[in-house]
Amino acid sequence: MTNLKTNKLKEVMYTYGTIIALILIIILFGILNPRAFLSSTNFWNITRQMAILAVIALGATLIMCVSEFDLSVGNIASFSGVLAALLAINGVPFIFSLIIATLLSGILGLINGYIVTKFKVMSFIITLAMGRMIYGLTYWLSGGAIIFNDIPQSFKFIGTAKIGKIPYLTILMVIISLIFIYITKYTAFGRKLYAIGGNERASKVAGVKVEFNKTLAFALSGLMAGFAGVLLASRVGSASPTAGDAYNLNAYATIFIGITLFKEGVPNILGTLVGVAIFTVLANGLTILQVPTFIQNILTGLIIIIAVVGQKVGTSNND
Amino acid sequence: MVVETKHLTKVFGSMYALNDINFSIKKGEIHGLVGENGAGKSTLIKILTGVYSLTKGEIFVNGEKATIKDPVKSRELGINVIHQDRHLIPSFNGIENIFLGLPYSKKKDKITVDFEAMRRKIDVIMDKYSIEVPLNKMAKELSPPQQTLIEIIRAMLTDCKLLILDEPTAALTDKETIILFDIIKKLNKDGTAILYVTHRMDEIFALTDRITVFRNGELVETVKTKDTTKDDLISAMTDSESENNKNINLVHKNQDFGEVIYSVKNIATKDKVVKDASFSVHKGEILGIFGLGGSGRTELLEAIYGYKKIISGEVIYKGKTLNKLSPRNSIKNRIGLIHEDRRGHSLVINRSIKNNVVLPVIDTYVRNGLYDSKKENNDVNQKMNDLNIKAINNNQKVAQLSGGNQQKVVFAKSLIFNPEVFLCDEPTQAVDVMTRGEIHTLLRNKAKEGKAIVYVTSDLLEMLEIADNILIIANGKTHELIENNNIDSKTILQYCYKER
């Protein structure tokens, strides 16, 4: 009887472990510094901090769905931010700088996808190399410096403005997340991505256009990274060739955390969002507690490992 | 004619997999295709379904010349196929696997996928052919026969003029085979032509109207089923009439075995698929374990080999309890497992034959810090010879071998460390009749040398052909031990159903 109960408890832990981890982290910070951490201002602040990582990670989730990597997303984000800032400084209205930078980023993604599918080469190394090239290009565009002089006020609007207490970025994140959930769950395109990731050969034999859909996923990932890059530049009011670097690996960490959320064991939008939340809440809470950055890094890494390992230990029967 | 080929030729590198094939399937017939491993059967199918392109020749579908450039085109022409290996997405449920590669049903907005509508379409077919399979489960949770059913439903969803089945019963038990045959016959009655590939002669005679024999990439003959016999077919396949004198008696009638060398007691696995299994096997004995799909036979072998975690029970080998079960220790003790899942658990599919065969013993080739590739080469070649593996050389990728030859590589991989105990799970799946006989003889000879063999197969006739004793497993528990002496398949099945 007790055995049955502990089994049940175990099952709950394994199924909802990742979400429980998030809640525990929130409770912990809540106890340690309730006034600063649990305030509504901080809540909206956290959601805004989440937005940019979320947009990049959602795009990259599509790539992980087809079992590939796009390691150029960070560089694409930097590129797009620098390009948009330069355009704005030269008098291009914000909305057009946004569109141009985002579309060009999408094309960079398309090139990634084209090379990977056309020549059947490993996306890991191709996108890493493309990232290098894009970084060089961005460096040249920006002259290697951080761009912040002469950026018009209108450029900073979307990244900083709020409706009431709710930041624009938060609203954007919610809308994009809903669109992505819809795409991955309820469109043929999304389902094909999962099919390809699940068994590429079987998909091909069944008549799925593997190359085409993969390329499209790469293009979308580039597009999202570019969009996020502009949002980032708008939020901080500056652009630099290295602004997006940190987002590269963080995006993949959140996706891996997200995979642990459901028993299918595949990348998914909700999971990625939970991963983003864990990441952001940690950073936010530790900063509020004035924990030094190096300790923040150690703790963040440790928690990711625990989350992923914990899930794995629970689900495997073999071995 | 539903499908006709003229001078069809396929060359891989410099090898003719198909050579000048003139072949046709009539409307409404069930056409059997037989031939040795590597004869070219799957290659023909892959060309008809757009997986491979042809080197030379023409294909006509319903009298019109057709270019089948990819699987989509083949399906548009009304050709559907169940390939030799299952092609499912592990994390998808039945509905999505069935609709894989087909246009999904959409809601009114023409974008949103309508899963309910898809389920309704599937239900119609499942009702019509009385197929039962859980649609909500992920493919990785389904048994091999259920996976086959999923593929069959997929084939029937589109307008199907020709259904091709490449060894569909390799992983099925008798009962499931009967269900499959019912479905095939119903489909055929509704006007679908069937091309059926198998190594099981009884199935060929039970099902087909005409039979085509392939040998070495060439078409030997097409005959009416009622005008031929099993022996005729076999000699057409092998081109050597004297093959039939191999009727050595495989079953050991007087049961005078050596001592017990290997026994397992009250095994239960962590996932509870095996609940309570015990048996002993003697030197010189071939012990058959028979159970229906889902009875835990595969899991039992995995558990005692040390691949699957057990929560109770013990394995006693040469009088000592093995205290740490693991694949590595099993190999050290010279206990070999031939796993049922060829591509998933046995072969590193993208590596060479050589790499695969020596995998269990790779350490032993290091002499004084150097790798002895010459000895490695010799050992592998000898095993390839013994088992008659058809390949260019031992450096060929396993993925490029025919299904039956892949299975022989699995066998070679066990033979390489000369086991004392063989745990075999469907060891003759996908191999042709001749090789099957050879494998049986080989195992019998091993038994005569004093080795012990545990043999799992879902093919009852094969079981009766090879096993000295037959142990029934049902529902994760072992039951009666039956001496294989004047019993028939019906008796054994009765035991199985009694215990369920």
Ligand SMILES: Nc1ncnc2c1ncn2[C@@H]1O[C@H](COP(=O)(O)OP(=O)(O)OP(=O)(O)O)[C@@H](O)[C@H]1O
């Ligand atoms: N992709 C490939 N590359 C090179 N050779 C191949 C490839 N596919 C098949 N072959 C070769 O073509 C020959 C015919 O293979 P095929 O799979 O058609 O045989 P089969 O009659 O289906 O045999 P089985 O009964 O074992 O399934 C074999 O010798 C095989 O090694």
Ligand SMILES: [Mg+2]
């Ligand atoms: Mg074959």
